[in-house]
Amino acid sequence: MHFTDFFSAHWAILWSSFAISLVMGAVVNKTNFCTMGAVSDWVNMGDTGRLRAWLLAATTAMLGVVILEALGVFELQSSLPPYRANMYDAAASTYQFPWGRFVLGGFMFGVGMTLASGCGNKTLIRIGGGNIKSIFVFIVIGIIAYYMVDPYKQLEAGTWYQNYFDPWLKHLAVNLSSGQSDLGSLVRGGEGMSVISLRLIIGLIMGAGLLFFIFRSADYRSNFDNILSGLVIGAAVVAAWYVTTKTMINSDGTNVSLVSFYVDQWDLVMSSDAVKPQNGSTNLLPTSFTFISPIGQVYGYVMSGLSKSFLTFGVMSVFGVLVGSLLWSLISSGFRIEWFASFKDFVMHMIGAVLMGFGGVLGLGCTVGQAITGVSTLALGSLLTFFFIVVGSAVTMKVQLWILMRE
Numbered sequence: 001m002h003f004t005d006f007f008s009a010h011w012a013i014l015w016s017s018f019a020i021s022l023v024m025g026a027v028v029n030k031t032n033f034c035t036m037g038a039v040s041d042w043v044n045m046g047d048t049g050r051l052r053a054w055l056l057a058a059t060t061a062m063l064g065v066v067i068l069e070a071l072g073v074f075e076l077q078s079s080l081p082p083y084r085a086n087m088y089d090a091a092a093s094t095y096q097f098p099w100g101r102f103v104l105g106g107f108m109f110g111v112g113m114t115l116a117s118g119c120g121n122k123t124l125i126r127i128g129g130g131n132i133k134s135i136f137v138f139i140v141i142g143i144i145a146y147y148m149v150d151p152y153k154q155l156e157a158g159t160w161y162q163n164y165f166d167p168w169l170k171h172l173a174v175n176l177s178s179g180q181s182d183l184g185s186l187v188r189g190g191e192g193m194s195v196i197s198l199r200l201i202i203g204l205i206m207g208a209g210l211l212f213f214i215f216r217s218a219d220y221r222s223n224f225d226n227i228l229s230g231l232v233i234g235a236a237v238v239a240a241w242y243v244t245t246k247t248m249i250n251s252d253g254t255n256v257s258l259v260s261f262y263v264d265q266w267d268l269v270m271s272s273d274a275v276k277p278q279n280g281s282t283n284l285l286p287t288s289f290t291f292i293s294p295i296g297q298v299y300g301y302v303m304s305g306l307s308k309s310f311l312t313f314g315v316m317s318v319f320g321v322l323v324g325s326l327l328w329s330l331i332s333s334g335f336r337i338e339w340f341a342s343f344k345d346f347v348m349h350m351i352g353a354v355l356m357g358f359g360g361v362l363g364l365g366c367t368v369g370q371a372i373t374g375v376s377t378l379a380l381g382s383l384l385t386f387f388f389i390v391v392g393s394a395v396t397m398k399v400q401l402w403i404l405m406r407e
Contacts, residue, residue, distance in 0.1 A: 001246045002255055006270070009249050009258055010277070010284075013238030016243045017316040017321075021289065024236045025128060025324025030332070033057075033229035033366035034122050034402075036113045036284050039393040044401070052214045053226040054371070059210040060234025061376035065241060066203030069196055074245035076377050080285040081293070081364040083379035084181045097181065098108075099384060101165070105363025106370070106385035108355045109292075114400075116352025119367040120291030120360060124318060128325025131338045133345075137353040138295060144357025145296025152300050152310060161361060183378040199378055227348020237373050240288035244313060259284040283312045288376070290369025292360025294318050363389070385391040 003009040025031070031053075038050035069075055077084055113119040114249040116137050118126060123141070126134040150159045157163070184199035213220070215221055215228075248255040251265060277283060283297075294314025301310040329335040340346040360366045363385040365374050371389060374382025 001243075002250050003248070004250055006249055006258065006261055006266075009247050013243055013247050013258070013313060014029070014311055014316045016247075016255070017240065017313045018241075020236050020239050021317040021320030022324035022327075023288070024233060024320035025125060025326075026328040027229055027324075028121065028321070029129060029325040029328040029334070031225035031229035033226075033233065034118060035371070036118050036122060036390075039110075039114075039390055041395060043394045043397050048217065048222055049223055049226050052217060052220045053230040054273040054367075055210055056214050056230025057229065057233040057237075058372045058375045059207050059214070061237040061372050062203050062378065063207045064234065064238030064315040065376040066200045066207075066378070068242070069093045070200040074241065074286070075196070076241065076245070078280060078285055078360045079269060079377070080287040081290065081369070081374075083364070083374045083377045083382060084185075090115055094300070095172035095176045095181075096170070096382065097176055098169065099381075100124050100169045101362045102364070102381045102384040103388050104169070105387030107392035108359030109363055109366060109385075110354040110359075110389040110394075111396045112355025112359055112392075113367065113389075114352065114355075114393045114396040115348045117299075117349065117357060119159060120356060121321065121366065121368050124291065124321040125325045126338075128322050128327075129329040130335045133338060133349055136346075137349055137356075139299075140350060140353035141292060141360070142295045142299035144354065145292050145361055146299040147296075148358065149293050149296055151283065151297045151312070151314075152304075153291060154278075154300070165362065181380055183380065183383075184392055185217055185367060186380065199211040202378060207212045218392075233368070233372065234376075237288045237368075237376055240313070240317075241286060241376070244288070246287045277312075278304075278307075278309050283314075287313050288373045290365045290373055291318065291321075292356065292366050292369065297362075 001012060002007075003012065030048075033053055034050060035054055038054045041047040041049065042051045065076065109119075113122075116123070117133070120141065122138050123134045127138060144160075147155070148160045161292060182199070183194045183202050187202065188195050188198050245257075248257060250259050251261060251269075254402065256265075259281060262277070262284055266276065266280075294312070294317055297310070297312050297314045298318050301307070301312075301315050304310045326335075340349070356366070360369070363370055364381060365371075367389055370382045371386040375386060
């Protein structure tokens, strides 16, 4: 999609985000797609239906990305979050893989989503369905994510992550000789087959294996909702990658990305009274669906007085999921006001929200942001975070069951 001016291109991305996420919100509500529920069904009842739907979403997204990258449609080496980017240590001339933040963040998020009755995406779905408890969870996540990330570069004292987590987490990083941050670059190592070709081969092999596992279950094959949710959510992730990479500005006969225009040309060609996006050098990078940091962006957007310069893909995606869920709740007569059952219920939800806020930022994403969107890039950190989200959630459920049995 090519546009002649920045604002037309930017609004195209924003409204595309809203439209795609609206569909996602409606489908997730209709099908009861829930990653916490998927782990619960598996751990407590041995039912893998929703777990297979989760895997189908990740597989659909992964196959879409590796195929489109192989065809030259887009490439995702630079993205928000930086899935394939390792930290470069100039002093040691090495790249660092920060495995500690993925393990800790994933585990914290898994525990948190279990205590708070759902992940970031599910929190938005529940709000759209009338759940007031989830509004409190949303607010807590938003505040923590905002101060952990500082998405608009407003904090003079630095982020909570920089001040309280990075000083010790960086010591857990593993040095790599090159930026081997995804399966393709890791397998390639030095010379030989191109990274994109290797990503395609690895993605096709993994995809074939996962699809065989997913659809070998007769019960799953007969469940329309589980298949629909997996396909739609995976396709939505690919669609978002496509929109944010292929929306271009025609500048003097050359098509440039929004982030390139923002960095290289804004001050040269834009008038001084033009509404300049806040921290556009980061927020205009190619992106897809994730929900913890964007909830933090919503907090910043509200605190700005709803300034247009604070509108991002993430902010619009949060609003889109909320509206989509609300519409389906009204259409299906499923809208129900729900409040905390007890003070203990309130405390558990608040603890869960805190853990999701910190964990989602540390792990660079949530059950959608890492376990579907991140996995679509074959990023090592995404696979590690995915695993520990499941571990954290499963362990918490086992502990909850043990406590319940004792009571």
